[in-house]
Amino acid sequence: MKVAFATEDGQHVNAHFGWAKKIAIYDINPEGCRFVNCVEFIGNLEEDGNEDKLGPKLEAIKDCAILYVAAIGGSAAAPRGGKKRPPDQGC
Numbered sequence: 001m002k003v004a005f006a007t008e009d010g011q012h013v014n015a016h017f018g019w020a021k022k023i024a025i026y027d028i029n030p031e032g033c034r035f036v037n038c039v040e041f042i043g044n045l046e047e048d049g050n051e052d053k054l055g056p057k058l059e060a061i062k063d064c065a066i067l068y069v070a071a072i073g074g075s076a077a078a079p080r081g082g083k084k085r086p087p088d089q090g091c
Contacts (some may be wrong), residue, residue, distance in 0.1 A: 002027050002036065004061045004070040010038060017072040018053060023060050 005013045006020035015021065027038040043053065052087050061067055073074040 001029070001065040002063050003066045004064040004068070006067070008014045013068045014070055017057065017067070017076045020057070020069070023057065025061070025064060 003026050005024045005026075006015040006017050007013060007022045007024055008015045008020065010022055010024060020041065022038050022040050024038045027034045027036050037056075041053070041056060058076070
């Protein structure tokens with residue numbers, strides 16, 4: 001299964017999904033994990049209300065079963081979940 005991580009530095013899960021400069025993707029199976037790709041995004045990512053920035057990110061994670069983020073806004077969470085429940089959030 002593929003798992004995605006929103007990151008600013010490529011090392012930590014420390015990015016808001018919409019503002020993330022990078023999304024690291026790993027393939028995880030019972031034998032271990034394998035780095036697949038790190039998708040990088042440019043432009044004015046911190047602009048609230050700019051929904052155009054979400055399309056490429058949602059496309060990048062379309063095959064991922066799990067997405068880890070520091071935070072995620074409603075506009076990004078709605079298409080990701082596709083279900084009538086909010087995304088899980090850690091503390």
